[in-house]
């Protein structure tokens with residue numbers, strides 16, 4: 001049996017950060033993944049998605065500028081765009097393996113599971129660990145409907161060699177919003193079936209409202225209050241059935257149905273009971289230091305830990321906290337203040353800090369600066385009709401409580417508000433900052 005100071009299960013962002021830090025301190029480390037090394041963000045999430053978004057950004061820019069000095073129609077060549085994406089994703093697993101070899105980290109390919117509180121089995125081998133880090137990420141939550149096996153995942157969507165003509169997205173969060181824009185701009189007929197009363201429930205309702213015309217212009221059919229009950233394969237493809245309270249049931253024909261209805265910690269395969277690692281309702285039971293409440297050898301980070309929002313920067317942050325706890329024995333805690341979220345529709349919609357509803361629930365005293373501003377220069381020069389903001393500022397402290405942006409550049413500018421929230425900058429601090437002009441950031445002063 002081989003023994004390690006640390007065994008990391010998973011090879012995504014959380015794993016990579018933890019491995020590098022702990023190995024640099026001289027610990028012996030093993031990393032395990034049953035899929036190609038690199039994890040979700042780099043191979044099946046953020047990065048490949050955004051490579052594809054680059055294609056639709058180009059299309060959208062040309063369409064917006066049509067009649068304003070730009071002529072000629074552009075179209076997405078899906079296989080070529082996919083090939084562009086693969087120039088980024090294909091080399092990653094080999095690069096990761098190379099890196100592990102350079103670092104002196106043992107990398108195992110296979111499904112890992114606990115066989116004891118300090119013992120992991122992978123590919124028929126038994127490994128012993130002083131500590132284990134569960135960094136197994138997330139997986140789509142089961143839909144629990146007949147025909148679920150016909151439903152593709154976001155992984156499948158991001159590997160499509162050709163674009164199906166009719167696509168149904170189940171769910172109405174950021175994956176549905178992003179994929180619908182992408183597929184519609186690439187020429188597919190897209191339907192979103194969302195159970196909740198509106199799309200993007202995690203984002204500000206006013207800003208989502210300002211963005212919705214972009215969905216309709218693209219011909220995306222958005223059905224809210226629609227609960228998918230069944231998917232069946234018929235002669236002409238797939239048929240997705242949904243029920244709607246107070247309205248007739250819906251049936252939508254599709255060539256591809258994609259699960260975009262949320263993800264949860266991927267813990268199924270770990271045999272946590274054998275590792276004496278407590279779980280409840282599908283979530284690891286962790287203390288404030290990301291350590292298992294039942295097995296002190298075991299820590300978790302990222303989507304698997306589920307402490308912060310399931311985003312890449314959070315996985316990285318968790319891993320730094322765990323590495324610090326492992327290395328200096330101190331009790332570091334994660335700090336999830338000021339984590340920006342971006343939906344990469346075109347244009348993007350973003351949020352950081354408190355929503356208006358949450359600030360009210362907490363009884364805070366704050367002022368709101370909110371406006372739809374397509375007449376501002378940033379939007380005008382791009383011929384973009386969607387541009388707006390909502391910023392919450394606490395009255396007595398002048399601190400930024402939350403910021404919500406939609407429109408061109410929102411995905412970059414939101415980081416400035418994240419900086420302010422995380423580091424306690426006031427609205428006056430931001431107002432007195434000099435931003436390069438004309439940039440999206442130079443609008444910040446007018447949003448406060």
Ligand SMILES: Cc1cc2nc3c(=O)[nH]c(=O)nc-3n(C[C@H](O)[C@H](O)[C@H](O)COP(=O)(O)OP(=O)(O)OC[C@H]3O[C@@H](n4cnc5c(N)ncnc54)[C@H](O)[C@@H]3O)c2cc1C
Nearest residue numbers: 010012013014039040041045112136137302303310311312
């Ligand atoms: C379509 C999509 C788009 C996204 N876009 C964004 C975005 O734009 N911005 C953003 O911040 N976040 C985005 N995310 C979320 C982001 O990708 C995740 O938050 C992040 O990758 C999680 O990293 P992680 O290290 O926690 O886990 P992961 O990167 O998911 O790594 C977990 C690894 O563990 C492996 N594993 C699981 N179980 C076992 C086992 N038993 N044995 C061995 N290996 C195992 C898995 O194969 C996987 O490779 C997106 C996610 C998806 C799905």
